[in-house]
Amino acid sequence: ARPKVGYFYSGENNASLKLDYMKNITVKDIMSIPVLVDEKESVYEGVTKLFLEDVGTIFVISKEYLVGVASRKDFLRGLMGGIDMHKVPISLIMTRMPNIITVSADESAIMVAMKLIEHEVDSMPVVDAIKEKDKEYLKVIGRISKTNITRLFAELKSSKEE
Amino acid sequence: ARPKVGYFYSGENNASLKLDYMKNITVKDIMSIPVLVDEKESVYEGVTKLFLEDVGTIFVISKEYLVGVASRKDFLRGLMGGIDMHKVPISLIMTRMPNIITVSADESAIMVAMKLIEHEVDSMPVVDAIKEKDKEYLKVIGRISKTNITRLFAELKSSKEE
Numbered sequence: 502a503r504p505k506v507g508y509f510y511s512g513e514n515n516a517s518l519k520l521d522y523m524k525n526i527t528v529k530d531i532m533s534i535p536v537l538v539d540e541k542e543s544v545y546e547g548v549t550k551l552f553l554e555d556v557g558t559i560f561v562i563s564k565e566y567l568v569g570v571a572s573r574k575d576f577l578r579g580l581m582g583g584i585d586m587h588k589v590p591i592s593l594i595m596t597r598m599p600n601i602i603t604v605s606a607d608e609s610a611i612m613v614a615m616k617l618i619e620h621e622v623d624s625m626p627v628v629d630a631i632k633e634k635d636k637e638y639l640k641v642i643g644r645i646s647k648t649n650i651t652r653l654f655a656e657l658k659s660s661k662e663e
Numbered sequence: 664a665r666p667k668v669g670y671f672y673s674g675e676n677n678a679s680l681k682l683d684y685m686k687n688i689t690v691k692d693i694m695s696i697p698v699l700v701d702e703k704e705s706v707y708e709g710v711t712k713l714f715l716e717d718v719g720t721i722f723v724i725s726k727e728y729l730v731g732v733a734s735r736k737d738f739l740r741g742l743m744g745g746i747d748m749h750k751v752p753i754s755l756i757m758t759r760m761p762n763i764i765t766v767s768a769d770e771s772a773i774m775v776a777m778k779l780i781e782h783e784v785d786s787m788p789v790v791d792a793i794k795e796k797d798k799e800y801l802k803v804i805g806r807i808s809k810t811n812i813t814r815l816f817a818e819l820k821s822s823k824e825e
Contacts, residue, residue: 516678516679516681516682516683517678517679519678519682520678520681520682520819521678523819524819548739548743551739552740552743557735557736557785573719573735573736573739574719574735576739577710577713577735577738577739577742578714580739580742580743581710581714581742581748586743610816611816611817611819611820612820614813614814614816614817614820615817615820617810617813618810618813618814618817623719623785623809647785647808647809647810647812647813648780648809650809650812650813650816651776651779651780651809651812651813652776652780653816654772654773654776654812654815654816655773655776655777655780657682657685657686657773658773658774658776658777
C-alpha cells in the first residue's frame with residue numbers, strides 16, 4: 502500500500518529517516534475498506550454487517566453519501582434501550598452529520614491519531630468532498646481507526662532489531 | 664506518569680533520542696485504570712459499568728483474580744442472542760482463561776501494539792502473576808488498549824514542530 506516510503510527500512514539505519522518515515526505516512530497509506538449500510542436498513546441488518554465484516558464501526562449512507570456513523574457503542578445503547586432491532590432503522594441510533602468526525606486521504610497518520618483521541622472515537626470515515634450546486638456531499642472512500650494507528654506503531658519494532 | 668523519559672522532548676532535537684523515547688515507553692508509563700466486575704454480577708450490571716466508565720472492555724474477577732474479559736463485542740453478541748441480561752451472569756458471555764491475552768507492566772509499548780494486532784483485541788488487562796502453592800493467579804493492575812497506543816503515537820506531533 503505504500504511503495505515509496507517502505508524503502509527506508511531495508512537499508513538505512515538512521516533514526517532520523519525512520520522518524521520521517523512515520524511522520525510522512527498519510528491516511529491513504531494505511532486506511533482500510535469502509536463498511537457501508539443504507540440509512541433505510543434496520544438496526545438488525547447493521548449489527549449483522551458489523552459482525553460479518555468484523556469491524557467496530559459502520560458508515561451509513563443515503564444515495565452514496567455519508568449521513569451517519571454507527572459504532573458498537575451506538576448499537577449497544579440501542580439494544581439496551583429496548584428497541585425492536587428488526588423494525589427500527591439504523592438512522593435512529595447512528596451519530597449523524599454534522600457531528601461526524603471525518604478525515605481526508607492526504608492527512609497525516611499523526612493528525613488522525615490526534616483526532617481519534619481528541620474526539621474520543623474509535624474509527625472515522627475517510628471522505629472525498631464533492632460539491633454540487635451550493636451543497637457539499639461526502640463520499641466515503643475509506644475507514645481509519647485506532648487499529649490502523651496501532652499497526653503502524655508496531656512497525657517501530659523492525660527498526661529496533663537492527 | 665513517566666518522569667524520566669519525558670525529558671527528551673524539551674531540549675534535544677535529535678531523531679535518535681526521540682525514537683529511543685518511543686521505544687523505551689513501557690506499559691506502566693501509559694496504562695489506564697482497570698474497570699473490574701465480579702463474575703457473579705449480571706450482564707446488565709456489566710454493560711452499565713461499561714457505559715458509566717466509558718470503556719470498551721471490562722475485566723471479570725473472582726476473589727480478586729482475573730477470570731475473564733468482556734468487551735462491547737461480547738455484550739453485543741449476548742444481547743443479539745436474546746439472553747435475559749438481568750438474569751444471566753457476565754461469566755456466561757465473557758472470554759475466559761486461558762484464552763485471555765495479558766501483558767505485564769514492564770513490557771514495551773511496541774510489544775503491546777504487536778499483541779493487540781496479532782490477537783485482534785482492543786484492550787488487554789495488565790497483570791501481576793502471583794504464585795500460591797502450585798497455582799498461579801493473575802491480579803489485574805491496569806488496562807492497556809489501542810487508545811493508549813494511539814495517544815502515544817500522537818506524541819510524535821510535538822517533535823515534528825521543532
